[in-house]
Amino acid sequence: MSGNKKILVVDDEEDILDLLRYNLEKEGYQVKVAEDGIKGVEIAKTFVPDLILLDIMMPGQDGVETCRQMRELSELSGTFIIFLTARVEEYSEVAAFENGADDYLTKPIKPRALMSRINAIFRRSKKEIDTEEKINVGDLMIDKQGFIVRKNETEFNFPKKEFELLYFLAKHPGKVFSREDLLHNIWGSDVYVLTRTVDVHIRKVREKIGDGYISTIKGVGYKFELD
Template sequence: MEQLHPVILLVDDEEDIIEFMRYNLEREGYKVYAAKDGLEAIVTAQKVYPDIIVLDIMMPEMGGVEACRELRSMSPFQNTIIAMLTAHGNDQLQFTAFDAGADDFIAKPIRPRLFLSRINALLRRKQPSSPKRNVITLKNLVIDREAYMVIKNHQNISLSKKELDLLLLLISKPGKVFYRSEIMMQVWGHDEVIGDRTIDVHVKKLRDKIGAIHIKTIKGIGYVFSV
């Protein structure tokens, strides 16, 4: 689940600028995704969880400042590096972007060496406590441990603490059969007295929320998570 290369999301409504940035970044080994406006950027970010988002300020549908503000309101992106891309030197516009949560500005027109140096410098700022470590991606499921939420097919699904604990246990070793006694101990511990029915109810709730296909019953033994 660990990504080998830093992931960058480029957001600009001008395709030639996107391709120019992509070309230079991919030459340096970065994994690059692109979006054409703020709305698409928010959807894409929830799929790929980038290390850096480069947002153009002026775009149709949703501009960079509004997209930045929206991303910052979402738990997984509160510490993601966001750099605003702009051809304008307007101080007020920059103040507004910083207030929305932007970390830095990159000036247009793009100068490749300076652009790459700025991206590298921004990555060095990235804190090791990035929320990415609290996000797990498994095919069509994104599990946000801080928000007690699963994102499936772009839909946010809220989980209770026990549901999340149960899911995290099962996905810790996909394909492994977890015995009921093991689930009881790992999720509920010594201090709570529960029966098999409690486990079954929580499994049913998880299946209803994330899809029955992922959690299989091994009759008389326990449960296994399948991707």
């Protein structure tokens, strides 16, 4: 499963960096580590990891800001970001997903459980890769293979989950999906996130492409408009 997959670990605790590096390399992953968010962003630019394990509580620049900066890098548009944190407050989880996180795990870290989660993410990602397929709706073009969203002549940089959410809805125009349906199809059954995470991602998609494509069905969920 690991193949040539690359993982970046960003945490200010040396013991955690050593623990995760050891377990990840034992699984066959290529691993780099950074002890703070600023260095994490710099390493990510050149290493271009498939997955980033990112601590929230770090001195200088916290994980939420680090995640936000990473999501602005086009080369990381397909990178998974998992937060590792001792904080369990709901607002911390919401802030994490608002800034582009794909998953959220609390400390203390259990290496076996973490490896299982990472392997599951990569399995699901491989399964989701399909043939070259573009969706054109009016002035909007969504290219699954190129990970591109373009409206008229403007091209948008979408974080992975926002892109997958838009693409999934656009593949099923006119069909209403509940928040639970979208969580299951986009995040998977092995990732535990709040249903309001869907609302956050829908809002961010609308901020980029406008409000006319995805409708809110009050009390039910969302659907992609046919025209």
